[in-house]
Amino acid sequence: MRKNNLCIKNGMIHTMNRSSDIVEGDLLIENGKIQKVGENLDCAEDFEVIDARGGIVMPGxxxxxxxxxxxxxxxxxxxxxxxxxxxxxxxxxxxxxxxxxxxxxxxxxxxxxxxxxxxxxxxxxxxxxxxxxxxxxxxxxxxxxxxxxxxxxxxxxxxxxxxxxxxxxxxxxxxxxxxxxxxxxxxxxxxxxxxxxxxxxxxxxxxxxxxxxxxxxxxxxxxxxxxxxxxxxxxxxxxxxxxxxxxxxxxxxxxxxxxxxxxxxxxxxxxxxxxxxxxxxxxxxxxxxxxxxxxxxxxxxxxxxxxxxxxxxxxxxxxxxxxxxxxxxxxxxxxxxxGLEDRIGTIESGKDADIAIFDKNPVEHLTAECMGTVIDGELVYLAKNQKSYI
The missing domain is CATH 3.20.20.140 (Metal-dependent hydrolases)
Structure with missing residues (x-):
């Protein structure tokens, strides 16, 4: 599977880590791994940018x-x-x-x-x-x-x-x-x-x-x-x-x-x-x-x-x-x-870049739609109506 460098911007990022941080900002992914979560993150020109437009970004x-x-x-x-x-x-x-x-x-x-x-x-x-x-x-x-x-x-x-x-x-x-x-x-x-x-x-x-x-x-x-x-x-x-x-x-x-x-x-x-x-x-x-x-x-x-x-x-x-x-x-x-918590389940630096992006919270709202999915740093799915997000 090809490892991409991605920057997911403008999302409501539910890290699901021990402190359950929710960050309104960006997520950097490099070589298939999560690198950084924060606000207004800069990324190199070779990074693929996905604009989550206020959607929910969560662990896969x-x-x-x-x-x-x-x-x-x-x-x-x-x-x-x-x-x-x-x-x-x-x-x-x-x-x-x-x-x-x-x-x-x-x-x-x-x-x-x-x-x-x-x-x-x-x-x-x-x-x-x-x-x-x-x-x-x-x-x-x-x-x-x-x-x-x-x-x-x-x-x-x-x-x-x-x-x-x-x-x-x-x-x-x-x-x-x-x-x-x-x-x-x-x-x-x-x-x-x-x-x-x-x-x-x-x-x-x-x-x-x-x-x-x-x-x-x-x-x-x-x-x-x-x-x-x-x-x-x-x-x-x-x-x-x-x-x-x-x-x-x-x-x-x-x-x-x-x-x-x-x-x-x-x-x-x-x-x-x-x-x-x-x-x-x-x-x-x-x-x-x-x-x-x-x-x-x-x-x-x-x-x-x-x-x-x-x-x-x-x-x-x-x-x-x-x-x-x-x-x-x-x-x-x-x-x-x-027993897989060292690899997946939260959005934290060093973990596998397995990410799901929804237009709204998929647990709270039954009508939520998946906008995109990332597995091991590769964008494997992008909803048809989200093509303009790249």
Missing amino acids: IIDAHNHIGIFESGIGDAGVDGNEDTDPITPQLRAIDGIYPLDPEFRYSYENGVTCVATGPGSSNPIAGQFVALKTKGRVVDDMILQAPLAMKAAFGENPKNSHGSKGRSPITRMGTAAVIREWLYKAKDYAETKEKKFDMRLEALAPVIKGKLPLKAHAHRADDIMTALRIAEEFDLQITLDHCSEGHLIADVLAHTRQKGVILGPFLGFPHKNEVIHQCVESAAILYDAGVKIAIMTDLPAMHTSNLRICAGMCYRAGLPLEEAMKAITSNAAEIL
Whole structure:
């Protein structure tokens, strides 16, 4: 990807840094990195200038959990590569080997200000494989990778038991799901501590998890499943994020005192098609925030388009989550929960120049339109009616 030198001028810059500075001014980008934020900044003649004209300039939006490129759009079963449910334990699977980077959903993403996605296997298997963090613009997955592996996907609740129970094999119960996860974590622990060992691809993939270097990305909706995931994380001293967490607000005070890295809520625009999500509500974000739990928001594509992520953040804002926190849920908080805060999530010197420009605050105003998107310093999208801005 070509690294441009850009100067974005006259914007309302929401840095989303720890002090949540809002700067009415300019943003300098050089060699793909953020250089400076300030008022009336000078730039060299070779800089491309974008006049934001009072629009909102913010960090690129981050979708902290979806399956983009793995569940492809518009081609039916031929594009469904998310669940290798021939075996309940598949940690050796790598998302990068199943992603189609030319899927139109990637273009829809960056055209709506989404610059980074966490994507990976589905939830049919108790241990499903490796997630990856990708930038949303590119033709070859290898050139889009921000971090691989990003996390190890695990799943609790209905999905694994329904997937494998219907085939007449374990797990067919929630107890069975927890048991097979424990079994393989014990195996991985023994494997990691053994100096001379016979190579095992599944245990090699799980070794970084058991060593605390790779977080468990736990699909869990119901409160009991959430607690089972946390129980296992405590037992094996694992890093863990709680993804979906549909009943998390019902035990918010408990979650506030657990070891989880954060909660990734959603999707919020889907129909409650199964028992696990009947208590899901947009008020959960505010309840968890008030309890002191760090939250991000996901789309879970193909559950909904990544372009709807800011709409979901807006729904949470209207349901009581402070505006700044709703913006953090799709920028800085998402980066921190995913462990990517050193590269993305805020507008600060030295970080990747992933920037979204909107005509108005995209969380506060549902009618906000994306004026332009920058990824790694390259202007990858400019709305047709904004061509005069260059």
